[in-house]
Amino acid sequence: MGDHGLESELDGFLSGREAELVDFRRDLHAYPEIGYHEHRTTRRVKLRLEAAGLRPTILPKGTGLLVNIGSGSGPVVALRADLDALPISDEKDVPYRSTVPNACHACGHDVHTTVLLGTALFLERTAAAGGLPGRVRLIFQPAEEVPCGALDVLAAGGIASADRIFALHCDPRLDVGKIGTRVGAITAACDKIMVRVTGPGGHTARPHLTADLVYALGKIITELPAALSRRVDPRSSLSLVWGRVSAGSAANAIPDDGVAEGTVRCLDDEAWHAAPDLLKALIESVASAYGVVADLTYQRSVPPTVNEAISVAMVEAAADRVLGTDAVVAAPQSLGGEDFAWYLESIPGALARLGTRRPGSGDDFDIHQPAFDVDERAIGIGVRLMSATALTALGAPGTPVPEALPGAAHA
Numbered sequence: 001m002g003d004h005g006l007e008s009e010l011d012g013f014l015s016g017r018e019a020e021l022v023d024f025r026r027d028l029h030a031y032p033e034i035g036y037h038e039h040r041t042t043r044r045v046k047l048r049l050e051a052a053g054l055r056p057t058i059l060p061k062g063t064g065l066l067v068n069i070g071s072g073s074g075p076v077v078a079l080r081a082d083l084d085a086l087p088i089s090d091e092k093d094v095p096y097r098s099t100v101p102n103a104c105h106a107c108g109h110d111v112h113t114t115v116l117l118g119t120a121l122f123l124e125r126t127a128a129a130g131g132l133p134g135r136v137r138l139i140f141q142p143a144e145e146v147p148c149g150a151l152d153v154l155a156a157g158g159i160a161s162a163d164r165i166f167a168l169h170c171d172p173r174l175d176v177g178k179i180g181t182r183v184g185a186i187t188a189a190c191d192k193i194m195v196r197v198t199g200p201g202g203h204t205a206r207p208h209l210t211a212d213l214v215y216a217l218g219k220i221i222t223e224l225p226a227a228l229s230r231r232v233d234p235r236s237s238l239s240l241v242w243g244r245v246s247a248g249s250a251a252n253a254i255p256d257d258g259v260a261e262g263t264v265r266c267l268d269d270e271a272w273h274a275a276p277d278l279l280k281a282l283i284e285s286v287a288s289a290y291g292v293v294a295d296l297t298y299q300r301s302v303p304p305t306v307n308e309a310i311s312v313a314m315v316e317a318a319a320d321r322v323l324g325t326d327a328v329v330a331a332p333q334s335l336g337g338e339d340f341a342w343y344l345e346s347i348p349g350a351l352a353r354l355g356t357r358r359p360g361s362g363d364d365f366d367i368h369q370p371a372f373d374v375d376e377r378a379i380g381i382g383v384r385l386m387s388a389t390a391l392t393a394l395g396a397p398g399t400p401v402p403e404a405l406p407g408a409a410h411a
């Protein structure tokens with residue numbers, strides 16, 4: 001391939017396939033399936049891959065699939081899409097509106113799936129022509145919204161022997177054609193906690209003879225966020241915010257139990273791993289000072305998605321090459337969660353934002369909203385970016401070597 005070889009090959013491929021891919025996305029959009037129920041979606045993807053001569057395998061729970069492209073002993077790059085929809089009603093007025101009550105592709109996973117299918121078809125063609133210096137593993141993951149389908153993929157050996165992994169996520173705040181990148185945390189961890197405080201209870205006239213449970217609960221509520229901000233590196237942005245508190249039923253009776261519930265958000269992987277033990281110790285030290293017993297229930301969600309610098313540089317180099325040098329913009333950090341983070345606990349990789357807003361439209365869509373939709377040109381752009389990223393990560397001829405990428409400096 002020459003300098004513009006990849007670009008023109010992608011042009012040629014998409015001129016024949018883009019309409020088919022848009023139809024594929026609209027079909028998925030009309031028949032959305034929520035987490036672990038993606039049977040039709042899995043079958044549709046499987047049939048299309050098989051028609052191209054590929055041999056996908058379905059994951060043990062029956063939805064989601066893996067497929068390998070290429071052979072030989074070169075590097076292995078994994079690309080991941082998610083298949084599931086959300087349990088909300090589709091409120092759009094479009095021909096491809098959801099036909100399933102209370103199910104809607106409002107997070108753009110139909111787009112992610114279609115982009116990965118298109119990428120598979122292109123890379124299969126590239127491999128057949130001898131242009132793939134390694135192997136690509138495509139992961140069509142189930143159940144991103146009901147964590148954690150990523151853990152099923154890991155348990156099934158989905159990233160075994162993979163050197164790097166990449167994914168895209170629709171971003172309705174970015175114009176179509178733009179790619180948002182970020183080194184470090186791009187999504188956050190969001191866990192739930194519940195603190196239950198118990199004590200002997202008694203009359204409010206005699207707090208000294210019992211344990212003043214409401215006062216102790218109040219101390220836990222105010223002391224914990226303050227203590228956390230002194231015990232954890234502020235750069236980790238670990239924050240505890242309470243959402244519910246309840247105790248007692250009468251003005252003159254000290255209750256014998258009370259509950260506070262809240263969320264813990266975090267942008268740093270190390271702080272996320274340390275958070276449960278730290279919270280437990282802090283809660284116990286406050287509770288014991290007031291003679292009550294406190295139990296912490298810590299409900300883990302997903303880790304923060306921490307993008308690796310060289311992987312981000314590969315995405316950026318790929319975007320420069322096939323989308324133009326002004327395609328890449330800096331993505332802000334999101335406090336939302338994304339289970340792609342689980343893969344990055346094992347191997348380096350990056351999640352990039354795929355712009356889906358129609359330029360100049362004034363559309364103010366957000367993901368997880370019933371009116372969410374995309375500018376479908378994002379599909380072809382996603383195929384270009386994922387294909388070029390895979391080839392860059394495999395060190396295909398004409399792509400920059402990793403050591404020469406700008407990210408290598410601050411890795």
Ligand SMILES: [Zn+2]
Pocket residue numbers: 107145367368
């Ligand atoms: Zn979502």
Ligand SMILES: [Zn+2]
Pocket residue numbers: 107108109144169
């Ligand atoms: Zn999503």
